[in-house]
Amino acid sequence: MSEARTQRAIKWYPPAYDIRVEEVPIPSIQHPDDAIVKIQLAGLCGSDLHVYRGHEDVDAPLICGHEFIGTVVELGSSFTREASGRPDLYATLQIGDKVVSPFTVSCEECQVGFTCRCVHSILFGIPSLPGGQAQYVRVPKAGGTLFKVDSIAPPSSVLKITDSSLLLLADILPTGVFAALQALQHAKLSPMIAGVPYPASSSFLTGPGSFKAGQPIPAEDRALVIAIVGLGPVGVCAFVSLLDMLEALRQQGIQTYRIVAIDPIASRRQKLQDVLAVISASSAYGDVAIEDIESGKKRVQEWTGGFGCNSVLEIVGNNSALKLAYELVRPFGTISSVGVHQEPPLPFMGRDMYNKKRLL
Numbered sequence: 001m002s003e004a005r006t007q008r009a010i011k012w013y014p015p016a017y018d019i020r021v022e023e024v025p026i027p028s029i030q031h032p033d034d035a036i037v038k039i040q041l042a043g044l045c046g047s048d049l050h051v052y053r054g055h056e057d058v059d060a061p062l063i064c065g066h067e068f069i070g071t072v073v074e075l076g077s078s079f080t081r082e083a084s085g086r087p088d089l090y091a092t093l094q095i096g097d098k099v100v101s102p103f104t105v106s107c108e109e110c111q112v113g114f115t116c117r118c119v120h121s122i123l124f125g126i127p128s129l130p131g132g133q134a135q136y137v138r139v140p141k142a143g144g145t146l147f148k149v150d151s152i153a154p155p156s157s158v159l160k161i162t163d164s165s166l167l168l169l170a171d172i173l174p175t176g177v178f179a180a181l182q183a184l185q186h187a188k189l190s191p192m193i194a195g196v197p198y199p200a201s202s203s204f205l206t207g208p209g210s211f212k213a214g215q216p217i218p219a220e221d222r223a224l225v226i227a228i229v230g231l232g233p234v235g236v237c238a239f240v241s242l243l244d245m246l247e248a249l250r251q252q253g254i255q256t257y258r259i260v261a262i263d264p265i266a267s268r269r270q271k272l273q274d275v276l277a278v279i280s281a282s283s284a285y286g287d288v289a290i291e292d293i294e295s296g297k298k299r300v301q302e303w304t305g306g307f308g309c310n311s312v313l314e315i316v317g318n319n320s321a322l323k324l325a326y327e328l329v330r331p332f333g334t335i336s337s338v339g340v341h342q343e344p345p346l347p348f349m350g351r352d353m354y355n356k357k358r359l360l
Contacts, residue, residue, distance in 0.1 A: 009134035016054025027138035035142030036074035043067030066103035067170035068132030090143035108144025176237025230315035231263035262296035
């Protein structure tokens with residue numbers, strides 16, 4: 001640990017648009033589960049801009065940032081080789097280890113896996129927990145929160161991964177994966193995936209007295225059409241994740257699919273086109289269309305005969321994107337929204353959701 005007592009950090013001051021680089025105290029261990037991490041690289045999330053613009057209900061200064069990678073420089077007393085009955089990192093994490101942190105504190109002791117949304121969860125970059133846009137950061141419940149880089153992939157592979165790529169693991173890639181997974185695992189897509197009409201497609205309705213499955217769904221009616229609204233970094237990761245999951249289904253002979261990826265910004269569409277060209281060089285995939293908003297609407301109309309998408313992934317976090325997702329999704333479809341929404345209220349009412357039996 002450096003003998004210096006202060007560090008440089010990026011601080012935001014209320015009410016809005018006030019960012020300063022200041023000297024602040026280096027954090028110290030406050031709890032036996034804490035770790036102090038020296039930051040190597042920190043990210044700037046789109047949701048940081050909500051705070052910057054004063055759209056969050058924050059009325060106290062804070063150190064920004066919830067995406068970071070770095071090196072462990074100090075550990076609390078919970079970290080010992082004799083630690084047992086807790087996440088493995090309490091016994092294996094050592095000073096000098098390179099780590100990636102997710103955007104929230106996670107106890108990792110939840111038996112059902114809901115680690116990032118529980119009573120212990122705290123977002124980095126709020127007044128009560130300084131964030132990673134600094135030289136050092138304190139990580140509470142570090143044995144459950146942090147990931148050792150050499151445990152993510154073999155050392156030989158890690159050496160080939162740049163820090164900027166590792167930084168995607170803090171928020172951007174997992175959020176994209178989550179958006180895709182939330183859509184595909186939903187019960188409203190189960191008829192197309194299982195090939196059995198609803199509600200017999202539910203895994204709950206089995207055994208004597210259950211709904212009769214009826215005739216198998218014709219192949220053409222099982223084809224999924226899914227849209228992605230927003231092609232920033234999270235949107236690109238959502239696209240790649242969705243493509244990988246759908247392709248796994250198609251390889252099993254279960255599913256055909258089409259993806260409509262939508263963004264009004266040409267450079268973002270081109271970036272996704274470049275990514276698709278790289279991953280398509282080694283494999284053939286289902287139909288993919290990368291469109292602006294109006295072309296995207298027309299493509300969905302064409303591919304679905306006017307019914308709409310089975311699911312829409314909304315990866316922006318503003319009302320115009322959410323309204324577009326609502327327009328694109330079919331009755332009894334789903335919207336998987338991972339954008340961080342602020343005021344004003346959502347652009348539709350509960351009645352609108354009910355009328356189309358859509359689930360957000």
